[in-house]
Amino acid sequence: MKKIPLFKVYMASEVDKPLLDVIHSGWIGEGPKVEAFEKKLKDFFGNPYVSTLNNGTSALHLAYHMSLYSNEPKGYDTCSDYEVISTPITCTATNTPIIANGAKIVWADVDPITGNIDPHDIENKITEKTKAIVMVHWGGNPCKVNEINTIGKKYGIKVIEDAAHAVGMKYDGLRVGNHSDFTAISLQAIKSITSVDGGILMMKSEADYKRACLLRWYGIDRTIREGIDLRCEIDVAEAGYKFHMNDVVAVIGMTNFTHIDEIVGRQRDNAHFYDRAFSGNDKITVVPENEKGESSYWLYTLHVNNRDKIMNELNELGIMSSKVHARNDTHSMFADFMAELPNAEKFNSTHLCIPVGWWVSDEDREYIAESLINLVRKYG
Numbered sequence: 001m002k003k004i005p006l007f008k009v010y011m012a013s014e015v016d017k018p019l020l021d022v023i024h025s026g027w028i029g030e031g032p033k034v035e036a037f038e039k040k041l042k043d044f045f046g047n048p049y050v051s052t053l054n055n056g057t058s059a060l061h062l063a064y065h066m067s068l069y070s071n072e073p074k075g076y077d078t079c080s081d082y083e084v085i086s087t088p089i090t091c092t093a094t095n096t097p098i099i100a101n102g103a104k105i106v107w108a109d110v111d112p113i114t115g116n117i118d119p120h121d122i123e124n125k126i127t128e129k130t131k132a133i134v135m136v137h138w139g140g141n142p143c144k145v146n147e148i149n150t151i152g153k154k155y156g157i158k159v160i161e162d163a164a165h166a167v168g169m170k171y172d173g174l175r176v177g178n179h180s181d182f183t184a185i186s187l188q189a190i191k192s193i194t195s196v197d198g199g200i201l202m203m204k205s206e207a208d209y210k211r212a213c214l215l216r217w218y219g220i221d222r223t224i225r226e227g228i229d230l231r232c233e234i235d236v237a238e239a240g241y242k243f244h245m246n247d248v249v250a251v252i253g254m255t256n257f258t259h260i261d262e263i264v265g266r267q268r269d270n271a272h273f274y275d276r277a278f279s280g281n282d283k284i285t286v287v288p289e290n291e292k293g294e295s296s297y298w299l300y301t302l303h304v305n306n307r308d309k310i311m312n313e314l315n316e317l318g319i320m321s322s323k324v325h326a327r328n329d330t331h332s333m334f335a336d337f338m339a340e341l342p343n344a345e346k347f348n349s350t351h352l353c354i355p356v357g358w359w360v361s362d363e364d365r366e367y368i369a370e371s372l373i374n375l376v377r378k379y380g
């Protein structure tokens with residue numbers, strides 16, 4: 001039986017030569033290929049403040065670090081009183097770096113259909129200790145970015161976009177990466193664009209950009225080369241991390257990136273096919289695309305009754321489907337931050353993701369839509 005995967009690694013066939021070239025070039029750390037990739041990313045996103053990293057979790061870690069702590073010359077003191085408002089409807093990677101940075105999580109509820117964080121609940125949860133708000137564009141569907149940034153400005157709080165799912169997304173006429181203080185993108189194996197593992201952090205301010213470039217390599221300035229023996233001789237004012245990208249993965253990311261329009265274009269086409277196929281079906285609620293933007297459709301999400309039964313039957317028909325992420329707030333590592341989140345519970349009890357990626361053919365998507373319609377007739 002044919003199996004239609006929910007995720008698939010996209011690897012451009014022309015990557016072999018540049019990859020072999022860089023592996024044998026004598027320079028495999030952060031160097032000219034990372035620089036070239038960053039130049040391409042700056043042009044693509046239309047933002048000059050782009051820093052590549054070793055993964056998306058590191059991009060979030062730096063965004064939280066810079067939102068929580070000033071760069072006083074002595075390094076930084078963690079403050080366990082600081083709060084970050086976040087969503088439980090996401091990958092754990094959105095939330096573990098908040099506690100790793102020594103802050104508390106304050107959960108805001110979500111829209112029960114889109115799964116995206118609710119700006120009204122964000123505003124309800126703000127206190128004098130709130131240092132940042134993080135939104136996650138579930139499946140690549142834009143959150144209410146303008147509303148959330150208005151709240152951030154009103155209270156002087158940093159706004160972070162976890163756009164791990166959202167490379168290729170647009171909002172309010174601009175590509176993701178131009179609206180909030182920080183935007184984190186993941187280039188992990190199964191994302192629309194992969195560099196095997198990798199991350200991108202985009203910033204609005206030059207000061208944050210310069211700080212991120214230091215923090216990604218221990219706090220040391222890699223650009224100073226003249227008149228010194230070792231870069232480590234230069235004074236380090238703020239303790240950083242080893243989060244930078246290397247030239248090997250940069251070559252893979254850069255080559256795959258040249259295909260972004262065809263990849264995301266096909267995902268969007270598949271999604272709009274499903275929108276048409278399920279429209280008028282009262283047993284399937286599809287997640288509507290934010291009318292102010294364009295989803296990257298890394299996921300196509302819908303809601304059905306009897307979700308787990310339908311998911312298992314789809315899988316038996318060779319159609320891989322999944323909830324993709326589990327509600328984060330129920331993990332014991334987050335037990336101190338418990339909150340009533342009725343809409344997160346609603347979303348989490350009926351949502352299901354079906355294959356939508358670039359590998360889903362016309363024939364596949366017809367088979368998927370027909371199979372789902374038959375199953376909801378039976379169980380929905």
Ligand SMILES: Cc1ncc(COP(=O)(O)O)c(C=O)c1O
Nearest residue numbers: 055056057091093094164186188
């Ligand atoms: C919503 C979300 N945020 C963050 C991440 C972390 O990205 P990475 O795996 O590149 O560290 C992921 C990863 O898959 C994710 O889905």
